[in-house]
Each structure stands twice: as C-alpha cells, then as structure tokens.
Amino acid sequence: MSAARRPHAAIAACTGLIAFCLAYALPSFTQLPNLYYDPLARRLFVGLHPGPLPMGYLGQVLYGVVAALVAGCVTWAVARRASSSAALRLATAWALTAVALVGAFFTWNNWP
Amino acid sequence: MLLEHHARALLLLHGLVAAVLVGASTHQLLWCRHYLRGRFDRARAERRFAAVASAAFVATFFLGNLLYPTYKVRVRAEYFDAPSAVVAEGALRDSEAAHHHAPLPRAEAADLSWVGRLFDVKEHWVALGCAASLALLLLSRRAHPEGDRRLLALYLGLSFVVAGTAWTGAVIGLVTASFRAVGGVS
Numbered sequence: 001m002s003a004a005r006r007p008h009a010a011i012a013a014c015t016g017l018i019a020f021c022l023a024y025a026l027p028s029f030t031q032l033p034n035l036y037y038d039p040l041a042r043r044l045f046v047g048l049h050p051g052p053l054p055m056g057y058l059g060q061v062l063y064g065v066v067a068a069l070v071a072g073c074v075t076w077a078v079a080r081r082a083s084s085s086a087a088l089r090l091a092t093a094w095a096l097t098a099v100a101l102v103g104a105f106f107t108w109n110n111w112p
Numbered sequence: 113m114l115l116e117h118h119a120r121a122l123l124l125l126h127g128l129v130a131a132v133l134v135g136a137s138t139h140q141l142l143w144c145r146h147y148l149r150g151r152f153d154r155a156r157a158e159r160r161f162a163a164v165a166s167a168a169f170v171a172t173f174f175l176g177n178l179l180y181p182t183y184k185v186r187v188r189a190e191y192f193d194a195p196s197a198v199v200a201e202g203a204l205r206d207s208e209a210a211h212h213h214a215p216l217p218r219a220e221a222a223d224l225s226w227v228g229r230l231f232d233v234k235e236h237w238v239a240l241g242c243a244a245s246l247a248l249l250l251l252s253r254r255a256h257p258e259g260d261r262r263l264l265a266l267y268l269g270l271s272f273v274v275a276g277t278a279w280t281g282a283v284i285g286l287v288t289a290s291f292r293a294v295g296g297v298s
Contacts, residue, residue, distance in 0.1 A: 007255055007260060007262065007263060009250060009251070009254035009255040010251055010254075010255040010263050010266055012250075013247040013250045013251055013255070014247070014266065016243075016247060017243055017244060017247045020240075020243040021240060021243070024239060024240070024243075037181065039113050039114065039180075039181035039182075039184050039185050040113070040185065042113070042114060052189070052193070053184065053185070053189060055180060055181070055184055057177070057180065057235060057239075058177070060239070061239055064239070064243065068243065085262055088262055088263070088266075089262075091266075092265055092266040092269065095247070095266065095269075095270075096266075096269045096270075096273070099240050099244060099273055102236075102240060103236065103237050103240055106232070106233060106236035106237070107233050107236075107237075110229045110230075110232040110233045110236070111229065111233070112226030112227070112229045112230045112233075
C-alpha cells in the first residue's frame, strides 16, 4: 500500500481539527479557568468569567491549539500503523460536524 | 492600550490581507470543482492557492488579534454597548445636518449592542476557519485527493469551510466598520 493509500495524515488532520473545535468551546460552557487579557491594565491573567472587558479569546485559541497538536500527533503515530477507509469516513464526518456544531453553538449564544 | 496608536494602520493591513484571503480561498474552492469530474490537471495551482489562503488566514487572524484590544475598549465598550454615546452622537449629527441644510440622518434605535454580538459571531467562525485552513494545508501537502480519491469529501468540505468563513469574516467586518463611517449611526 502506497503512502497515498494510507490516509493517516488526513485522519490526523481531522482529529486535530475536532480537538481544536471542542477545546476552543470548552471554557464557554464549563467552569474551566481561561487565559484572559485585560486591555486596560495590559496584563494576562487566568480567571473565570471576569467581566465584559477582559478578553478570553486568546485563551480559547490556546486551548484549541494545544488540544489540536496533542490529538493530531497522537493520531498520526497511531494511524500510521492502522488506518482504514471506514476510519477516514468517520474522521471526515466528525471533523466537518465539529466545525458546524461549535460554530452553531457560538452563533446561537451571540445571535444579535 | 496595546498598539492603539497604530490601530488605523493595522486595520488597513488587516483589510488588505483579508482581501488576499478571500480571493485565494475562493479561487481554491472554485478550482476544486474539477476534482468532482476526476480532472486533476490544475492540482498544482490549486495547492498553491491552498498555501496562500492558509498563510493569509493566519496573518489576518494575527493582525485582527493585535487590533482586538483597541476594538474591545474604543468601539465595543465605549460605543456599541453604550446607548448614551450613540444618542449623543446622533444629536450632534442632527445638529450638524441642520447647520448644512442637509436632510437629517436616519433615526433608529440607539442600542447597537447587536453589532458587537454579530462581531463576536464572526470572531468564533474565523477561529474555526483558521484551524480548518491549516488542516487543509496539511492535506494539500500530504494527503491530496489527486493521490487518493477517498479524500475528496474531506478536501472539498474543508475548502468550503475555509472560503465560507473567510467571506463571513470579511462581510461582517465591513458591516461593523461601516458604523460611524457612512451616514447615520445605524
């Protein structure tokens, strides 16, 4: 089986994207501490929903990036040895669904 | 505030890089349509568009984050979420319009907090789109459908997400920036 027929890179990309989406949304619907930036005091701090001005966006992205790297690297290593068409279809479906679900969650929460 | 004195230059640069992103991601998506008919003769150029779109997405996202503290305080807190500021500006514009014998600007509700919430919707979609663009970049280099047709659905799906979020970000960004720019307050 050639490298092109072994879709571990695609499955790793999918799991990385799924992990990013879920971890990005995590601080918004759990009581997980998040990294905030206070634009007036010009400082970063870790906290729980500290008010309207401090920005938690950076922390959410950081959660997402760390989760994506961990999930992507682990999947890359595991799927190198065993990856199938069924796994690829499942990863494809869940990656696109995760983007749609998390996007819909934030759209619903912030809808004007 | 972080980089407040450079906010206008950053906004201009943010807009220019976003234009590159919208162009590259749209071209990339449109060129993928040939793959549905099994034609991959333009794959090399399409891969280049995927790389440009990904680089532009990351750059736009980074520049937007540099601007965000200024937006959050000067625009969001001091204007969109402050009805008294909107009313005061409306009254001032009415008075200036009367002074110049111009028709009065359109009078609408003073509550512009919906614009701030719409902007938040855009911010979340572009974060997801930026991650999708990096996944698409990886696929274009390591797992392109030219070598394995089973990857076509994922590749097209991610291309659609990247172009869709780029367009969403551009349109909502322009709508947000149009307040106080063209005519009345709303």
